[in-house]
Amino acid sequence: MNKVAIIGYGIEGKQSAKYFRDNGNLVTICDANEDLDIPSYYEKNLGKGHLNNLEKFDVIVRTAGIHPAKILQANPQHPEILKRITTSLNEFLAVCPSHNIIGITGTKGKGTTCTLVKLVLDAAGVPNHLGGNIGIAPLTMLKSIKPNDWVILELSSFQLIDIKHHIPLAVCLVIYPEHLNWHADMAEYLAAKANLFKHQLSSDTSIYDANSEQSRLIASAGPAKKLMYDVPKIGNEPEKTKSAYVRGNNIYHNNTLVMPLSDVALPGRYNLANICAAISIVWPIINGDTKSIVEVVSTFKGLAHHMEYVTEIDGVKYINDSYSTMPDATIAAIETVTEPKVLILGGYDKKLPFDNMIKAISKSQIRQVLLIGSLAKDLQKMLNDSGMSKTTLVDNDMESIVLACKKFAQPGDTVLLSPGCAAKGDGYFIDNVDRGNQFKHILSTTY
Numbered sequence: 001m002n003k004v005a006i007i008g009y010g011i012e013g014k015q016s017a018k019y020f021r022d023n024g025n026l027v028t029i030c031d032a033n034e035d036l037d038i039p040s041y042y043e044k045n046l047g048k049g050h051l052n053n054l055e056k057f058d059v060i061v062r063t064a065g066i067h068p069a070k071i072l073q074a075n076p077q078h079p080e081i082l083k084r085i086t087t088s089l090n091e092f093l094a095v096c097p098s099h100n101i102i103g104i105t106g107t108k109g110k111g112t113t114c115t116l117v118k119l120v121l122d123a124a125g126v127p128n129h130l131g132g133n134i135g136i137a138p139l140t141m142l143k144s145i146k147p148n149d150w151v152i153l154e155l156s157s158f159q160l161i162d163i164k165h166h167i168p169l170a171v172c173l174v175i176y177p178e179h180l181n182w183h184a185d186m187a188e189y190l191a192a193k194a195n196l197f198k199h200q201l202s203s204d205t206s207i208y209d210a211n212s213e214q215s216r217l218i219a220s221a222g223p224a225k226k227l228m229y230d231v232p233k234i235g236n237e238p239e240k241t242k243s244a245y246v247r248g249n250n251i252y253h254n255n256t257l258v259m260p261l262s263d264v265a266l267p268g269r270y271n272l273a274n275i276c277a278a279i280s281i282v283w284p285i286i287n288g289d290t291k292s293i294v295e296v297v298s299t300f301k302g303l304a305h306h307m308e309y310v311t312e313i314d315g316v317k318y319i320n321d322s323y324s325t326m327p328d329a330t331i332a333a334i335e336t337v338t339e340p341k342v343l344i345l346g347g348y349d350k351k352l353p354f355d356n357m358i359k360a361i362s363k364s365q366i367r368q369v370l371l372i373g374s375l376a377k378d379l380q381k382m383l384n385d386s387g388m389s390k391t392t393l394v395d396n397d398m399e400s401i402v403l404a405c406k407k408f409a410q411p412g413d414t415v416l417l418s419p420g421c422a423a424k425g426d427g428y429f430i431d432n433v434d435r436g437n438q439f440k441h442i443l444s445t446t447y
Helices: 011-022 068-074 078-083 088-095 112-124 138-142 186-199 213-219 269-282 290-297 327-336 357-363 376-387 398-408 432-446
Strands: 002-005 026-031 043-046 059-062 101-105 127-132 150-154 169-174 203-208 225-229 246-247 248-255 256-262 308-313 318-321 341-346 366-371 391-393 414-417
Touching: 002 088, 011 026, 011 059, 011 088, 026 127, 043 376, 059 068, 068 078, 088 138, 101 112, 101 186, 101 269, 101 341, 112 127, 112 269, 112 290, 127 138, 138 150, 169 186, 169 213, 186 213, 186 290, 203 213, 203 269, 213 248, 225 269, 246 269, 246 327, 248 269, 256 290, 269 290, 308 432, 318 398, 318 432, 327 357, 341 398, 357 376, 366 376, 366 398, 376 391, 398 432, 414 432
Parallel strands: 002 026, 002 059, 026 043, 101 150, 101 169, 127 150, 169 203, 203 225, 318 414, 341 366, 341 414, 366 391
Antiparallel strands: 246 248, 248 256, 308 318
C-alpha cells in the first residue's frame, strides 16, 4: 500500500483520489481550501500548509493547475520529491489498454479539433473516447476503453510540463503566447508543449500547422514522422499538400477533393486550420472516408463559448466567444465578424502581450469597446493611445454589460463577447464558462 498525496481537490483531483484509493492506496487530500468537504475515508491536509511535508508520501499526484515548481518551493529541503510527482495523465498513459492514442495540443483550437476528430470517427463507426483538458478526466475512461479503440486527448501545457510517456499520434496546432502568469516565461511554455513530441518514437507520427513556425519547432522536438496541414492566407497557394490543405475555395487531402469551403459550418478561416488538422488525423484511420468528414464538417457549428451565436435582438446579433482568453483569439474573432461590432473586452491579467490586439481593434470596424475586469483601465489607455477613442468602462455585472451593449449597438451590428482575457481570477465571474453562460442567460431572460 502506497501513501498517495492528491494535490488539489477539484474535478480532476476527485477522480484521481478515487482511482488511487480504488487501487488499494492510502490517499491524503492536500488543498489550499480548508473548508472543503472531504470524505472520511481520505486523510486530509487543508489550508495554508497543504504543500508542506510531502516527503512522507510515496506518490504525489498534482492536478494540472499546480505547477511542479510550486511543490518543490514548499519543500526545499527535499528535492527528491520531484521524482515522486506524477499526474492523472501520466497514470492514464501508463495503464491505458489501447495504444491508439491521439494527443492534441496548441494554443487555440484544441477543443474544436478534438471534437471534430471524435465526431468524424463516430460517423465512420470507429470506437473512440475523448478526454483530457476538454473536461473529461482520462482516468474515468479506463474501464470503457478496449484494446483496439481510439483515444483522443486534449492536452494543455499544464499537463505536458512533466509528461513521461509517449503518445503515438501527436498534433500541434497554432501557437501563441499564453499562460505566462503560470509559466516562468514563453520558453517554458513552448518546452512544455514540446514534451509531447520529445517522447515519441521514430515509428510514431506528428502533425503540425505548416503556417506556425512555433508549431513546427515544437513538433520537431522528436523523431516521429512529420505531416503538415496547410491553410494559407486568402489568395496564396498552399506549400504543403501531402496531407489536408485549402486551395482556392476547396479543402483537399493530398490530391483528393474533400469538400468546398461553402459547405463548412464553422465560421472563420482559423477554423479551417482546425478542420484540416482533424482531417489529417482521421484520414488513415477511416481510410479516406470523405463522406463521414463531409457529414460532420458541414453540420458542426462549434463548441459553446467559441464564436457561439446566441440570438438576434432588434436587428443586432449577439455572439458568445467567452473562451477567447488571449489576445490572438480576440484578433481571430474580430476578423471573422465582418459587420460593425460592439466588442466586450477585458478580464484577468495572464501577463500576455496586447500590442497586436490593440492594433487589430484600432483598424477594425468597431463601433464601441466595452471594457470589463481588472484590466479595463489599462486596456482603455492602450486603446486611447493607439487612437481608438470609442471606449467605455462598464460595471462588472453581466446585466450592466448587456445594457451597455444595447445602448451602443445599432441594427446590422454584432455584439461580440470576445474578452481576450481570462475570467477566473478577477472575482467577477467563476470562470470563462460562467461568463459566457451569464451573457446568454441575460439575453434570453431579459430581452
